[in-house]
Amino acid sequence: xxxxxxxxxxxxxxxxxxxxxxxxxxxxxxxxxxxxxxxxxxxxxxxxxxxxxxxxxxxxxxxxxxxxxxxxxxxxxxxxxxxxxxxxxxxxxxxxxxxxxxxxxxxxxxxxxxxxxxxxxxxxxxxxxxxxxxxxxxxxxxxxxxxxxxxxxxx
Numbered sequence: 001x002x003x004x005x006x007x008x009x010x011x012x013x014x015x016x017x018x019x020x021x022x023x024x025x026x027x028x029x030x031x032x033x034x035x036x037x038x039x040x041x042x043x044x045x046x047x048x049x050x051x052x053x054x055x056x057x058x059x060x061x062x063x064x065x066x067x068x069x070x071x072x073x074x075x076x077x078x079x080x081x082x083x084x085x086x087x088x089x090x091x092x093x094x095x096x097x098x099x100x101x102x103x104x105x106x107x108x109x110x111x112x113x114x115x116x117x118x119x120x121x122x123x124x125x126x127x128x129x130x131x132x133x134x135x136x137x138x139x140x141x142x143x144x145x146x147x148x149x150x151x152x153x154x155x
Contacts, residue, residue, distance in 0.1 A: 042071035081121035
């Protein structure tokens with residue numbers, strides 16, 4: 001069995017960084033990561049380099065246009081999720097003072113994952129785990145994550 005390298009971690013400098021990595025997790029849900037990686041440069045361009053204010057300002061017409069744009073993965077529900085997630089991220093940042101304070105306001109890893117699933121669209125257990133790992137938040141070792149992960153939510 002081939003050994004898979006862990007994703008490269010980043011230190012988010014602003015909400016744009018959180019949004020870009022979350023958006024990649026959204027697109028990778030149920031899709032080959034190779035496809036997502038191959039389209040990522042043009043996806044970044046289409047989403048204004050993930051400048052959160054610009055993404056949050058995208059309306060239905062902008063999302064419809066992206067759904068016809070061959071530069072991006074044309075899953076309209078996921079495209080809409082990116083704009084919705086940007087708006088929610090801004091709200092949580094304002095509510096908690098910083099987005100990182102929101103992330104760290106939960107009692108446990110699983111409480112955080114459960115809340116992320118409620119707050120953001122197309123972010124399941126695995127997507128949340130990978131996203132949290134990449135942005136440098138505390139996550140359990142992968143083996144522990146898989147052992148503790150509720151069976152009914154696995155997909």
